[in-house]
Amino acid sequence: MSSPTPAPRATGKRKTRAPAASAETTAATAVATPAPAPAARLKRGTTAIDLRIYRAVVNAVMSHRLPPGTHLGEADFCELYQVSRTTVRKALQRLAHDHIIELRPNRGAVIASPTPEEARDIFAARRAVEREIVPLVIRNATPASLQQIRAALEAEDQARRTGDRASWIRLGGEFHLLLAELAGNQVLLRFMSELVSRCSLIIALYESPGAPMCENDEHQDLMSLIEQRKVAEATALIDHHLLEIEGRLRLGEPERKINLAEALSGF
Structure with a gap:
């Protein structure tokens, strides 16, 4: 990285320096x-x-x-x-x-490596947090925020249609993080950041090997309810959605040899 250019010597009025990129x-x-x-x-x-x-x-x-x-x-x-x-x-x-x-x-x-008991606690906490997030998303909804949700759903659907399982899984988690961001509560967003990552670990550990990529109907249905501002229905759907994910998990730790360079490629 090159050294910053020295600031010009003041000639009376002090110039405001543009903030550096973070x-x-x-x-x-x-x-x-x-x-x-x-x-x-x-x-x-x-x-x-x-x-x-x-x-x-x-x-x-x-x-x-x-x-x-x-x-x-x-x-x-x-x-x-x-x-x-x-x-x-x-x-x-x-x-x-x-x-x-x-x-x-x-x-x-x-x-x-979360235990089964931790997995249940983490999913219970996530359901509680998302039940608070969804009404806030609806309350704060704007044309711009709704467009962000639509774009996220389109990215998910594209990954599913092309069979890109890794991206599909990641984008599914990021959809929920986007809702947390649009809720406008930074504390809930911090909670969700941890919970989504920990749920990803749990799914990786307990999901059946080779589980098929399912349709994204529930995310689409949630989007429709948000657009219609149906708070009770949307909140019930997010709860059902997370219970369905948890219900598909099975115990059993996979034994896989991981190449770190390969796993992190592209990031």
Whole structure:
């Protein structure tokens, strides 16, 4: 990165310097897929490369390319991103804080593996949060926000029609994060950011291998109810939708050897 051009010497009236692009903006252009909401705000001390590593892991988790139990070697990240171990550890600490990974003694970082009991608790919490989010989305709905939802649904449908399972799974989670953003409550958005990522881990761990890609009718139906401002019906549908997802899960941890470079490719 080149050094900034020195500011011109003042000649009476002080000129206002345009704000520099934030680290988040810089990182966003480096990530090939839309960034999930957990990275919506930079924490103090976070750099663009920290954020890029964080987003890459979260996106790979949401796409089920990094299943629970996968070991994340610091040396692999150093080689992939050409950064120091200090930088990698900062990203891993943030991922651990958000319960995406676990930092285990003598084993290092691994993708978190929720137990069946944790899975039930996480889905129950998510249903409670989304029951609050949907009425807020309807209350705050504008032509622009409705268009954002339609665009998200179109992206999901495109991934399904082309058989891009990884993108379809990720976009399904991002649809729910978009609703949380449009609700306009930053606390609920932070809760959802963690819950969606943890639900992705649970689905990766407990979903039946080779489960077919289903139609996206419930997201489309929810969109129709939001447009019609039917609060009770939309809230009941989101609850049913999440119960259906949880009901399809089965116990059993897959044994898969994961190539970290391959899983993070494209992020």
